Amino acid sequence: MDYVAVISVEVVYAVASLVLISAGLAIVFGMMKVINLAHGEFMMMGGYATITAVNYGVNIFVAMLVVAPIVVGLIGLVVERLVIRHLYGRLVDTMLATWGLSLLFIGLATMIFGNTTTGISTPIPGFTVGGYQINGYNFFIILVSIVLLVSMYAVLKGTRLGLVARGAMQNPEMAAALGYSPDKIYMATFFAGSALSGLAGAVLAPLVGLVPTSGGAYIAKAFITVIAGGPSLIAGLMSSAGLFGLVNQLFTFTVSPVMGEVALLIAAVILLRLLPQGVTARFFKGKM
Amino acid sequence: MTSNRRSFLASSAAMAAFATLPTSTLAASKIKLGSVLDTSGIFDAYGKPMDMAMRLAVSEINASGGLNGQMIDISAYDTQSDMALYSQYGQKLVREDKVDVVHGGILSASREAIRQTMRKSKTLYFYNVLYEGGVCDRNIFINGVTPAQQVEALIPHAMGRSGKKVYILAADYNYGQITANWIRKYVADNGGEIVGLDFFPLDVADFGSTIAKIQKAAPDLVVAPLVGGAHLSFFRQWAAAGMKDKIPLASTTLGVGNEHKVLTAEEGNGIMVAYNYSQELDTPVNAAFKKKWADAYGDDTNYHEIAVSNYQGVMMWAEAVRQAGSVNRDDVIAALETGLSIEGPGGKITVDPKTHHATLDVHIMEFENQGMKVLETLPQRAPIDTQAVCDLQANPDDNTQYEIQI
Numbered sequence: 205m206d207y208v209a210v211i212s213v214e215v216v217y218a219v220a221s222l223v224l225i226s227a228g229l230a231i232v233f234g235m236m237k238v239i240n241l242a243h244g245e246f247m248m249m250g251g252y253a254t255i256t257a258v259n260y261g262v263n264i265f266v267a268m269l270v271v272a273p274i275v276v277g278l279i280g281l282v283v284e285r286l287v288i289r290h291l292y293g294r295l296v297d298t299m300l301a302t303w304g305l306s307l308l309f310i311g312l313a314t315m316i317f318g319n320t321t322t323g324i325s326t327p328i329p330g331f332t333v334g335g336y337q338i339n340g341y342n343f344f345i346i347l348v349s350i351v352l353l354v355s356m357y358a359v360l361k362g363t364r365l366g367l368v369a370r371g372a373m374q375n376p377e378m379a380a381a382l383g384y385s386p387d388k389i390y391m392a393t394f395f396a397g398s399a400l401s402g403l404a405g406a407v408l409a410p411l412v413g414l415v416p417t418s419g420g421a422y423i424a425k426a427f428i429t430v431i432a433g434g435p436s437l438i439a440g441l442m443s444s445a446g447l448f449g450l451v452n453q454l455f456t457f458t459v460s461p462v463m464g465e466v467a468l469l470i471a472a473v474i475l476l477r478l479l480p481q482g483v484t485a486r487f488f489k490g491k492m
Numbered sequence: 493m494t495s496n497r498r499s500f501l502a503s504s505a506a507m508a509a510f511a512t513l514p515t516s517t518l519a520a521s522k523i524k525l526g527s528v529l530d531t532s533g534i535f536d537a538y539g540k541p542m543d544m545a546m547r548l549a550v551s552e553i554n555a556s557g558g559l560n561g562q563m564i565d566i567s568a569y570d571t572q573s574d575m576a577l578y579s580q581y582g583q584k585l586v587r588e589d590k591v592d593v594v595h596g597g598i599l600s601a602s603r604e605a606i607r608q609t610m611r612k613s614k615t616l617y618f619y620n621v622l623y624e625g626g627v628c629d630r631n632i633f634i635n636g637v638t639p640a641q642q643v644e645a646l647i648p649h650a651m652g653r654s655g656k657k658v659y660i661l662a663a664d665y666n667y668g669q670i671t672a673n674w675i676r677k678y679v680a681d682n683g684g685e686i687v688g689l690d691f692f693p694l695d696v697a698d699f700g701s702t703i704a705k706i707q708k709a710a711p712d713l714v715v716a717p718l719v720g721g722a723h724l725s726f727f728r729q730w731a732a733a734g735m736k737d738k739i740p741l742a743s744t745t746l747g748v749g750n751e752h753k754v755l756t757a758e759e760g761n762g763i764m765v766a767y768n769y770s771q772e773l774d775t776p777v778n779a780a781f782k783k784k785w786a787d788a789y790g791d792d793t794n795y796h797e798i799a800v801s802n803y804q805g806v807m808m809w810a811e812a813v814r815q816a817g818s819v820n821r822d823d824v825i826a827a828l829e830t831g832l833s834i835e836g837p838g839g840k841i842t843v844d845p846k847t848h849h850a851t852l853d854v855h856i857m858e859f860e861n862q863g864m865k866v867l868e869t870l871p872q873r874a875p876i877d878t879q880a881v882c883d884l885q886a887n888p889d890d891n892t893q894y895e896i897q898i
Contacts, residue, residue, distance in 0.1 A: 321721040330734025339733040413724030
C-alpha cells in the first residue's frame with residue numbers, strides 16, 4: 205500500500221516535471237510558431253541564475269521563483285528584439301537561428317561558469333510514507349506546476365491581455381486593425397515564454413548536477429510533449445504530459461529506467477501516427 | 493594550369509624538405525615528449541589538470557638536469573574533446589614532430605583512436621587514466637587503476653560496514669557494464685547477494701522512481717558506478733529523499749572529477765570510494781607533490797586521480813629512460829619490463845611486465861566535508877582483470893582489447 209502511494213507520487217511528479225519543462229516552449233512554439241531550439245539553454249540559464257543568486261545570499265525560493273524567471277525573461281527579450289522578431293512566420297529559419305543561439309549560450313555559460321558540474325541542495329527535507337522515504341521536493345514541483353497551469357489558464361482566458369494575445373496569434377492583421385500592435389504582443393509573449401523556461405530550469409536545478417550542456421537533456425522531451433499535445437495550449441500540455449509521464453513511470457517501475465525512456469518515445473511515435481495533429485486536434489477541441 | 497600545379501608541387505616539396513630537416517637534427521639534442529589531451533570542451537575538467545600535471549613533471553625533470561643530460565621538449569596538442577582530432581594529432585606527433593614518447597588520451601575511445609598509430613610507428617605510448625581494463629599491446633603502458641583493482645578492494649570493505657544485500661546502479665556503456673560484472677563477482681565471492689541492478693543512459697537525470705525501487709528491494713548497500721554530470725543528480729536526490737543515513741553508498745567513479753567538491757558536505761559525507769589517489773593522502777611524497785603544485789599553479793587545487801596518474805606516468809617513463817640510458821623504444825620497454833617501480837603521490841607504482849598495466853596501492857576512502865578521507869590502504873594490488881587475459885611475455889605480438897569474461 206505504501207509502495208503504491210510512493211509510485212503514485214512519482215507518477216504525478218513525472219507528469220508535473222514534463223508540464224514544467226514544456227510550458228515555456230508551449231507558449232513560444234505552440235502560440236507563436238517559433239521553433240526555439242535554445243529552449244534547453246534558457247532552462248540551463250535559469251539554473252545558473254538560481255545558483256548564482258543563492259551564492260550571493262538570496263533566499264533560495266526567491267532565487268528560483270523571482271530572480272531566475274526575470275533574468276531569463278530579460279535575456280529572452282533581448283533575443284527577441286535582436287533575432288527572433290525578424291523571423292516571424294519563417295519556421296525553418298527560426299530553427300537555424302535558435303540553434304545558433306543555443307551554441308552561443310552554451311559557450312557563454314562555459315566561459316563564465318566553467319565546464320564543471322555545479323549545483324545546490326534541495327531546500328525541503330525528505331519525509332517518510334510508511335516504510336518509504338520520499339523526496340519532499342517532489343511536492344514542491346507538483347505544486348509549482350499546478351499553480352503554473354492555473355495561472356496560465358487564468359491569464360489567457362480571464363484577462364483582456366490574454367484575449368489580445370490569443371487574437372494576435374490567430375490573426376495579427378485583424379489585431380493590428382483593431383489598434384493592437386502585434387509587434388509588442390509578440391515581444392511580451394516571447395518574454396513570458398522565456399521566463400517560464402527560466403522558472404523550469406530554476407525549480408529543477410536543486411535536483412540535478414548543472415553543466416552548460418544540461419539543456420540538451422530537456423529539449424527532446426519538451427518538443428515531444430508540446431507537439432503531441434496539439435493546438436490547445438493548456439489542455440494539450442496536460443494531456444500529453446499526463447500520458448507520457450504515466451507511460452514513462454510505469455515502465456520504469458515494472459521494467460527498468462532505460463525501458464521507461466524507450467516507452468515514452470514509442471508512445472510518442474504511436475500517438476503521432478494515430479493523431480498527427482496532436483491529442484487536442486481531436487479531443488478537447490476548442491478548449492484552452 | 494599544369495605548369496602552375498607542377499611548380500606549386502615542386503616548391504611545396506622543397507618547403508617540406510626544409511621543414512623536416514632542422515627538426516630531425518634538433519631531435520638529437522633534446523628528448524621530445526608528445527601529449528594529446530582534451531584541455532577544452534566537455535572533458536576539460538579531466539584534461540586541464542592532466543596537462544598541468546604533465547608540465548609539472550617535465551619541468552621538475554628538466555630542473556634536475558634532464559634525462560641522461562638531455563632536456564625534455566613538450567609537443568602538446570589540445571584535442572578539444574573531439575575524438576576525430578586524436579587521430580589527426582596522433583599522426584602529427586609521430587610524423588612531423590617525431591616524438592620519442594606520447595602520453596595522453598582520456599576516454600577509452602580516444603586511446604583506441606591513437607593506439608594503432610603509435611604501434612605502427614613504433615612510438616612508445618603511455619595511457620595514464622583509470623579505465624575498463626583488457627588492453628593487451630606491447631607498445632602501450634597503462635598507469636590507471638582497472639575495475640577489478642578498485643572493486644576487489646572496495647566491495648569487501650563496504651559490505652563489511654553495511655551488510656550482504658547489494659543494489660547496483662551503473663552507467664549504461666562499456667565501463668559501467670564491465671564494472672557491474674566485477675561488482676557482481678566480488679559480492680558473490682564475499683558471500684553477498686545482488687538484490688537489484690539498474691543501468692542508466694548517460695543523460696538520465698531523474699532518479700525518483702529508482703530511489704523508490706531501491707527502498708522496496710531494501711538492500712544493505714548501494715554501489716553506484718555512475719558517470720557524468722547528469723548522474724550526479726542521483727547522489728543529490730538520494731540525499732534529498734533522506735536516504736543517505738539509512739542505506740550506505742559506495743562508488744567507483746564519484747570523486748575522479750572532484751565531484752566530492754560539488755556535492756555539499758551533507759550530501760556527500762559517508763560515501764565510500766577506492767582510488768589510487770586522494771589529496772588527503774598523508775605521505776611525504778604527496779606532501780611534496782602538493783607543495784610543488786602550489787608553487788607552480790598557486791591555490792588551484794583542481795588536481796585529481798587521473799591528473800596524478802598522468803604525473804606518475806611521466807615519472808615512470810623518465811625513470812625507465814634513466815635506467816635504459818637512452819630514449820630508444822625497445823631499450824625503454826626492456827627497462828620498464830624489469831618490473832620498474834617509482835614512488836608517486838598515490839604510493840608505490842610498479843610496472844606489471846605481463847600486461848604493461850600497473851600494480852599500485854589502492855586506498856579505501858570516505859567522503860568527509862568535501863574531502864576524501866583515507867581509511868585504509870591496500871598496498872600493491874595487481875591488475876588481476878587484465879592479467880586473466882593478457883600475457884605479453886608469452887605473446888609479445890598481441891594487439892587486442894579483450895573483453896574479460898568473469
